[in-house]
Amino acid sequence: MSKKIALALVLAGVVAGCAQQQPDPVVVQPVTVEPVYTGKYGN
Numbered sequence: 001m002s003k004k005i006a007l008a009l010v011l012a013g014v015v016a017g018c019a020q021q022q023p024d025p026v027v028v029q030p031v032t033v034e035p036v037y038t039g040k041y042g043n
Helices: 004-020
Strands: none
Touching: none
16 A cells, blocks of 8 residues: 555656746846937037
8 A cells, every 4th residue: 555655656746847847937128228419429
């Protein structure tokens, strides 16, 4: 009886280890706009 329990636990561990993992969500930073120079020194 204990061999069946041990086999079931091992099998459950293997299945849990091989389960597909959810990827971490990727946070995309917004692109910033470069400043526009309109003054005396801006070209």
